[in-house]
Amino acid sequence: MGRKVVLMLFHNDLRINDNATLLKAAEIASTNNGRLLCVYVSDLADTLTKQTNKTPYYFDEMGRSRKQFLVESLVDLNESLQRLSNRLLYLPTDDLSTDKLPSTIDAFTQLCQLIEQHAVTDIYISQTADYHQNQAYKVLQHQFPQISWHRYSNNTLFAVMSSTKDLPKSFTQFRKQIEANHDLLNAENNLTITPMPKSLPPLPDDMIGNSVFFYKAQTFDKHAQHERCFKGGESSAISHLNSYFKSEAPSTYKVTRNDLDNWKHSTKFSAWLANGSLSVKVLLNRLRQYECEVIANDSTYWIWFELLWREYFYWYALTHLQKLFWFRGISQDAPSTCFNKERLEQWQTGTTSYPIVNACMHQLKATGYMSNRGRQIVASCFIHELGLDWRYGASYFEQHLIDYDVASNWGNWQYLAGVGADPRGCRQFNLKKQTQQYDPNGDFINKWQGNKISE
Ligand SMILES: Cc1cc2nc3c(=O)[nH]c(=O)nc-3n(C[C@H](O)[C@H](O)[C@H](O)COP(=O)(O)OP(=O)(O)OC[C@H]3O[C@@H](n4cnc5c(N)ncnc54)[C@H](O)[C@@H]3O)c2cc1C
Known part of the structure; x- marks a missing residue:
């Protein structure tokens, strides 16, 4: 058996403990003095699928808190990999923490170049329920039929x-x-629980002095405008x-x-x-x-x-x-809601006539988090009071939630829009009752300025 060059493609498995994919990748690369490339590609699915079939409801820029959480997660992962004698390669090669123009070569092309340059023999990927990500893997697999693909359940x-x-x-x-x-x-x-690898095989020799791809520690933190409990x-x-x-x-x-x-x-x-x-x-x-x-x-x-x-x-x-991602979800009939720019903006900016909704939306924008109750309230308002196409709401959540997860987000939105897994059909929350029950003294509304109608 010749020397293996293994590529571990991180996605929603940004850890070294209980990571079966990483452990297996390390084991196979260790045989015959092989090499290991640990790579994170930030927008693999976006460059390939979302942008080519661009949907009108897709907001493509990641919100500040979500981005920050991701950056912190990658920095931490890189530090762990370094302790195990490897490093994280980040594609595309532009700096996540700045507003620099994206690299002229998209992430997918850069990944293909990396695979070719190093004659990668094996690719290791964790299972995901992310449809677009899986589509991107299929394209990649089609492009490199000679490579052995390995997938493990990790999530x-x-x-x-x-x-x-x-x-x-x-x-x-x-x-x-x-x-x-x-x-x-x-x-x-x-x-x-899968044990942590004790050490990792090295990077390919010609990558060791090449700092271009290496994930650098970011200075994002100092921009944080609020005290944060969540650190990636x-x-x-x-x-x-x-x-x-x-x-x-x-x-x-x-x-x-x-x-x-x-x-x-x-x-x-x-x-x-x-x-x-x-x-x-x-x-x-x-x-x-x-x-x-x-x-x-x-x-x-x-x-x-x-x-x-x-x-x-x-x-x-x-x-x-x-x-x-379909408007009618898994049901037979499409909802009677539609797109309306003005009402969508009121909801996004927290300037509707519902203080509880405004407060939740301000909280989301400032922190990237909203409680489950808050999510149900603002989604119900979005669908019923504002009569909007639920996919714009889901997409806005995708942009801002630090815990954005394709299955939980789109699944919950479908559920509330009455086009998903809810046997009872469409659920409407009484906003007045919800306010009385969950914010009887108005503390939450005051804290997040829900009564302020203009920004
Ligand atoms: C419209 C809408 C969109 C949502 N989008 C997301 C999303 O993108 N990512 C996400 O992780 N959750 C999402 N949720 C589910 C839920 O709101 C969050 O998981 C929860 O608020 C996170 O806070 P927590 O960790 O303190 O949850 P806890 O109440 O402490 O629950 C423990 C864990 O259970 C899981 N969980 C709880 N409720 C749900 C639920 N309804 N659906 C799926 N998993 C759940 C989460 O992993 C959570 O961390 C959404 C809910 C709604 C109504």
């Missing part, structure tokens, strides 16, 4: 569903099926995991989870789970440990319940593919 609790055709139509049926057939409710049963990267994910499960918050989660604005009132794991800097299996093991050592109650069960929603939408996205 879900279950490696495979027996068949996506068998995915239950509703979440409740899915949950019951999982709870009946898997032993994941048993607190004694730990999921197997595996190290921050682990420290949040430790601090959350050292606190009493898990034991009261079910009663506090609907709070609009309190750090400990929901788990806040979503952003790290979304880009894979936290493994959902590590999280579930930690939850079970808490149940063994501290308390197992309705609240701890409900954390599992919510993680199952994430799981459900993952399989839902893999089942319905591009239908995830």
